[in-house]
Amino acid sequence: MINKCLFPVAGYGTRFLPATKALAKEMMPVVNKPLVQYGVEEAIEAGLTRIGFVTGRGKRAIADHFDISYELEHQISGSGKEKYLESIRSVMSKAQFSFTRQNEMKGLGHAILTGETLIGNEPFGVVLADDLCLPDPGQPNVMAQMVKIFNQFRCSIVAVMEVPEDEIHKYGVIKGEAMKDGLYRVDDMIEKPSKDKAPSNLAIIGRYILTPDIFDIIRNTKPGKNEEIQLTDALLTQAQDGCVMAYRFKGTRFDCGSVDGFVSATNHVYENLYTE
Ligand code: UTP
Numbered sequence: 001m002i003n004k005c006l007f008p009v010a011g012y013g014t015r016f017l018p019a020t021k022a023l024a025k026e027m028m029p030v031v032n033k034p035l036v037q038y039g040v041e042e043a044i045e046a047g048l049t050r051i052g053f054v055t056g057r058g059k060r061a062i063a064d065h066f067d068i069s070y071e072l073e074h075q076i077s078g079s080g081k082e083k084y085l086e087s088i089r090s091v092m093s094k095a096q097f098s099f100t101r102q103n104e105m106k107g108l109g110h111a112i113l114t115g116e117t118l119i120g121n122e123p124f125g126v127v128l129a130d131d132l133c134l135p136d137p138g139q140p141n142v143m144a145q146m147v148k149i150f151n152q153f154r155c156s157i158v159a160v161m162e163v164p165e166d167e168i169h170k171y172g173v174i175k176g177e178a179m180k181d182g183l184y185r186v187d188d189m190i191e192k193p194s195k196d197k198a199p200s201n202l203a204i205i206g207r208y209i210l211t212p213d214i215f216d217i218i219r220n221t222k223p224g225k226n227e228e229i230q231l232t233d234a235l236l237t238q239a240q241d242g243c244v245m246a247y248r249f250k251g252t253r254f255d256c257g258s259v260d261g262f263v264s265a266t267n268h269v270y271e272n273l274y275t276e
Pocket of ligand 1: 009013054105106107
């Protein structure tokens with residue numbers, strides 16, 4: 001059974017400066033809920049209720065968000081405003097939270113390795129909360145779709161989507177052999193390729209299920225693009241030595257790490273999902 005999910009939330013969020021100078025990017029609200037809460041709700045719905053955060057400096061608000069605020073609870077107890085706390089109370093009652101800190105921003109691979117202490121020797125989900133993924137109406141969410149595939153194949157899985165040629169340089173990109181229902185067996189991956197070097201138009205987004213051998217692989221992975229320890233490089237080693245699957249998920253993903261994606265997500269949630 002897979003029941004743990006890691007949230008690397010240590011990044012600086014430079015694309016949102018100055019907003020993210022003192023505010024964690026993951027705490028930015030899409031309408032009235034912080035990005036990270038959408039991600040945690042997705043993990044819980046997928047059955048991953050042991051939530052681990054890899055945090056960094058200036059991210060204390062994330063820990064506070066998933067803890068009881070006694071003054072606030074006392075202040076609004078019995079009033080009509082209690083309904084505003086329902087969603088976060090529900091999250092807190094269903095999951096356990098643990099935290100560790102990444103002291104230096106050495107890349108996503110390094111952040112995942114820092115989370116080893118929270119995960120141990122088990123397969124686990126990874127959610128990058130700045131990728132907001134919304135399921136099609138009435139359908140399981142993206143992490144739940146991936147858990148189902150993991151239970152069948154028992155190997156690492158990356159979520160992918162088709163992206164236009166002129167955006168491919170922003171992503172890790174896979175080359176793989178198509179199997180069935182949007183599933184590919186990965187045989188190559190490149191982090192942020194130029195469009196003429198991209199092996200396909202299938203880009204990795206911020207949802208993964210990883211088997212725990214990834215930790216040793218990351219330990220032996222040298223810094224790559226931007227001198228960071230890239231998860232994509234470690235996944236390529238894993239794909240070459242064993243098995244990594246890519247899954248073209250069903251649903252809509254918003255890149256909330258960029259201003260355009262964040263605004264689109266806000267409009268979408270306000271028009272389709274927001275209830276007071
Ligand atoms: P991004 O590439 O989006 O970087 O990281 P960022 O710092 O958050 O944002 P920009 O590009 O400066 O605007 C992808 C994910 O990996 C985490 C980030 O928190 C984000 O969820 N991350 C990245 C870490 O936790 N540690 C790192 O060293 C790097």
